[in-house]
Structures are given as C-alpha cells and as structure tokens.
Amino acid sequence: MFRAIVVTRxxxxxxxxxxxxxxxxxxxxxxxxEIDVEYSSxxxxxxxxxxxxxxVIKAESLIAGIDLVxxxxxxxxxxxxxxxxxxxxxxGGLSERARVKSEWLVPLPDGLSARxxxxxxxxxxxxxxxxxxxxxSLSPAVGGEVLVTGASGGVGSIAIALLAKLGYxxxxxxxxxxxxxxxxxxxxxxxxxxxxxxxxxxxxxxxxWAGAVDSVGSHTxxxxxxxxxxxxxxxxxxxxxxxxxxxxxxxxxxxGVSLVGINSVYCPLPLRTEAWRRLxxxxxxxxxxxxxxxxxxxxxxxxxxxxMDGSVRGRTVVDMQN
Ligand code: NDP
Numbered sequence: 572m573f574r575a576i577v578v579t580r581x582x583x584x585x586x587x588x589x590x591x592x593x594x595x596x597x598x599x600x601x602x603x604x605e606i607d608v609e610y611s612s613x614x615x616x617x618x619x620x621x622x623x624x625x626x627v628i629k630a631e632s633l634i635a636g637i638d639l640v641x642x643x644x645x646x647x648x649x650x651x652x653x654x655x656x657x658x659x660x661x662x663g664g665l666s667e668r669a670r671v672k673s674e675w676l677v678p679l680p681d682g683l684s685a686r687x688x689x690x691x692x693x694x695x696x697x698x699x700x701x702x703x704x705x706x707x708s709l710s711p712a713v714g715g716e717v718l719v720t721g722a723s724g725g726v727g728s729i730a731i732a733l734l735a736k737l738g739y740x741x742x743x744x745x746x747x748x749x750x751x752x753x754x755x756x757x758x759x760x761x762x763x764x765x766x767x768x769x770x771x772x773x774x775x776x777x778x779x780w781a782g783a784v785d786s787v788g789s790h791t792x793x794x795x796x797x798x799x800x801x802x803x804x805x806x807x808x809x810x811x812x813x814x815x816x817x818x819x820x821x822x823x824x825x826x827g828v829s830l831v832g833i834n835s836v837y838c839p840l841p842l843r844t845e846a847w848r849r850l851x852x853x854x855x856x857x858x859x860x861x862x863x864x865x866x867x868x869x870x871x872x873x874x875x876x877x878x879m880d881g882s883v884r885g886r887t888v889v890d891m892q893n
Contacts, residue, residue, distance in 0.1 A: 638692040
C-alpha cells in the first residue's frame with residue numbers, strides 16, 4: 572500500500588481530492604514501467620484538478636498529478652514524466668508509486684537533480700517550449716523588448732529566468748505589486764501592472780513588443796497581439812485570465828505578427844528531449860531554487876488551492892519523503 576492524492580468525481584456531487592494512505596497497485600494505470608516517485612509539483616492544471624474544477628481529470632476516480640520524477644524500479648534509472656495524459660486520464664504523479672509507458676520516459680539529464688527537475692516541471696518545460704518557439708524568429712542581438720505575462724506564476728517566472736540568461740531585454744506583466752522586486756531578481760528589466768493589458772483594447776495599438784510569452788489568454792493576449800512589432804512572434808500556452816481571445820486579424824495581416832500555440836502534453840519526444848537539454852544548459856539553477864518552495868504530499872491540496880487563489884509565486888515541488 573502507498574500514499575497518493577486521489578480525485579473522485581461522483582455523478583451526484585462535486586469532485587473532491589483526498590490524500591489516501593492505503594492505495595494499492597490496482598489504482599495504477601496500464602504501462603510497462605514501475606516507478607518509485609520522488610517528486611511531483613503543483614501546476615495550474617493540478618490546481619484545477621485538486622480543487623474539484625472540471626476539465627482536467629477525465630475519470631470517476633484517478634490519482635492526480637501531471638508531473639513526476641522518480642526511479643525506475645527495474646533499472647534504478649532516474650526519469651522525468653509529464654504529459655501524455657498523466658494525471659488527466661492516466662493515474663498521475665502525486666503518488667509514491669506510478670506505472671507508465673516506457674515511451675513517455677525522459678532520462679533525468681546529467682547535471683540536473685531530481686528535485687530541480689520537478690521544480691521545472693510542466694510549467695518550466697512549457698516555458699522552455701515557448702522560448703524555443705520565440706528563438707525561431709528573434710535573437711537577443713536583434714534587440715527589442717520581450718513581454719512575459721502571468722509573470723509571477725510558474726510558466727512566467729521560468730520564462731523570465733530563461734530569457735534573461737539568454738540576453739533578451741524583458742518586461743514582466745504582473746497583478747502583484749509585491750512581486751516587482753522578485754521579478755527583477757529573475758531578470759526582468761521593466762515590470763508593468765497587468766491592468767495595462769487585461770481590459771478590452773483597440774485592435775491596433777502602438778508597437779511595443781518584439782516578442783511575447785503569454786500564459787494568460789483573453790483580453791491580455793488580444794492586447795499583446797495589438798501591441799506586437801512588425802514580424803513579432805507571440806506564444807500562447809495558457810488561460811489564467813480566460814480561454815477566450817477577443818482579438819481581430821489586423822495584427823496578423825497588417826504587421827505579419829505570428830501567434831504560436833504551445834502544447835506540452837503531446838510534445839513529440841525529440842522536441843521534449845531538446846527542451847530538457849536546453850533547460851539544463853540555460854536555466855540558472857540557483858535562480859530556480861530561489862523561485863521554488865517545497866511541500867509534502869500532505870501539503871499538496873493546500874498548495875493547489877493557493878495556486879487557484881493566485882497567491883503562489885514561482886513553483887511548488889511536492890517531495891514524497893517530506
Ligand atoms: P500559475 O498559477 O503559476 O501562474 C499564472 C499567473 O497568471 C498568475 O501567477 C498570475 O500572475 C496570472 N494571472 C492569474 N489570474 C489572472 C487574471 N485573471 N488575469 C491576468 N493574469 C492572471 O500557473 P502556471 O504558470 O503553472 O500556468 C499558467 C497557464 O499556463 C495556465 O493557464 C496553465 O493551464 C497553462 N499551461 C499550459 C500548458 C500547455 O501545455 N499549454 C502547460 C503548463 C501550463 P501575476 O500574479 O504575476 O499577475
């Protein structure tokens with residue numbers, strides 16, 4: 572028997588999450604690899620799942636957790652798993668044990684500890700995918716300001732740390748005045764109030780951004796597109812403000828702006844491996860430590876409520892030994 576966070580969705584009551592201490596192998600999914608999980612993390616999706624919101628867990632009862640880092644029982648190899656439905660339709664990583672498919676495994680890169688890999692997690696992996704997309708059309712040498720929205724969150728914090736180390740000039744957009752110093756410590760040169768971006772705006776506005784990493788969606792993304800330079804790339808991975816996009820085609824047809832969607836779940840293995848290689852090379856691991864907090868499995872549900880309240884800064888690791 573082992574411990575895991577299990578989400579149940581009865582047909583006649585709201586979904587709820589509980590820490591169960593007597594979970595058996597029967598709750599693990601199909602797969603050819605057994606893993607002793609060392610770390611998981613709390614992402615926005617985990618926040619949704621553990622607070623009973625619909626749209627993430629697609630089963631009546633499922634072990635939650637979209638990230639895991641652990642040791643393969645048969646070989647002793649340390650591996651990272653995220654995506655492919657982990658914690659959505661396949662039992663997840665908020666558990667001392669997991670069973671997954673071998674094709675989902677990414678070997679833990681040399682030079683990266685298991686805890687730091689979990690601190691990066693899906694949010695940091697998605698930040699790296701966003702940076703890789705941006706790099707295709709914008710190099711730091713070209714200059715111009717890159718905007719990161721949802722800046723104090725997991726995707727935003729790691730995107731800022733990565734882009735700053737790569738030499739981009741960065742503006743962070745946040746709703747939290749208390750986090751301005753934190754965002755500067757990660758490498759943002761300018762910090763703006765997200766209120767500048769989150770209301771309905773004109774379809775075309777003054778050109779401000781040579782590129783942007785957006786995890787917020789809705790009016791924020793629409794305004795970012797309207798303020799993008801000629802030829803700019805804007806990446807979209809999230810919906811913290813909303814899943815709508817109240818924009819026009821004008822930035823695309825008048826300024827050649829590119830909007831690139833980022834999906835971490837079904838990211839193909841070669842890109843997945845490249846993203847983890849680049850994270851290991853380009854992320855300042857001391858900065859990563861400074862934006863990470865740890866909880867035990869007992870603290871995971873509380874941390875999930877905190878991420879939905881918007882009170883979490885950076886990343887939260889779940890340490891199974893804690
Ligand atoms: P976090 O909760 O850590 O960060 C989200 C941030 O968005 C908050 O910290 C806040 O930043 C900002 N925010 C929250 N509410 C609003 C609002 N109403 N209006 C404007 N800004 C808001 O989440 P993550 O960073 O883990 O994830 C961010 C988004 O990216 C989520 O929607 C998530 O589902 C998505 N995502 C998508 C992935 C993919 O594969 N496409 C993978 C990973 C995440 P601040 O306080 O600084 O304003």
